Amino acid sequence: LSGRKILLFDEATANLDSHNERQIGDVLTNLRGNHTVLVVAHRLSTIMDADLIHVLEHGRLVASGQHHQLVEMSTIYRNLAKEQHLIYDSALA
Numbered sequence: 001l002s003g004r005k006i007l008l009f010d011e012a013t014a015n016l017d018s019h020n021e022r023q024i025g026d027v028l029t030n031l032r033g034n035h036t037v038l039v040v041a042h043r044l045s046t047i048m049d050a051d052l053i054h055v056l057e058h059g060r061l062v063a064s065g066q067h068h069q070l071v072e073m074s075t076i077y078r079n080l081a082k083e084q085h086l087i088y089d090s091a092l093a
Helices: 018-031 067-073 075-083
Strands: 006-010 036-040 053-057 060-065
Touching: 018 036, 053 067, 053 075, 060 067, 060 075, 067 075
Parallel strands: 006 036
Antiparallel strands: 053 060
């Protein structure tokens, strides 16, 4: 991986338990300093700390931003975050 400038991970944590997901997340975080890292994920915990998140719906870009921005401005992202227990209604008040 060290010789690559752009790395693409497509659902890299989809079938992992939370412990292994965290380990992969740590690796991705460490790679960000020296590489462009693109991560495709339905599990938002994998991408919450990304510099920039793009939200797609039916193959179309519908929102972009960081996690906290998307929770506020994107209904699709906010609903996914609620479903995955990453935010709660009381946190939005």
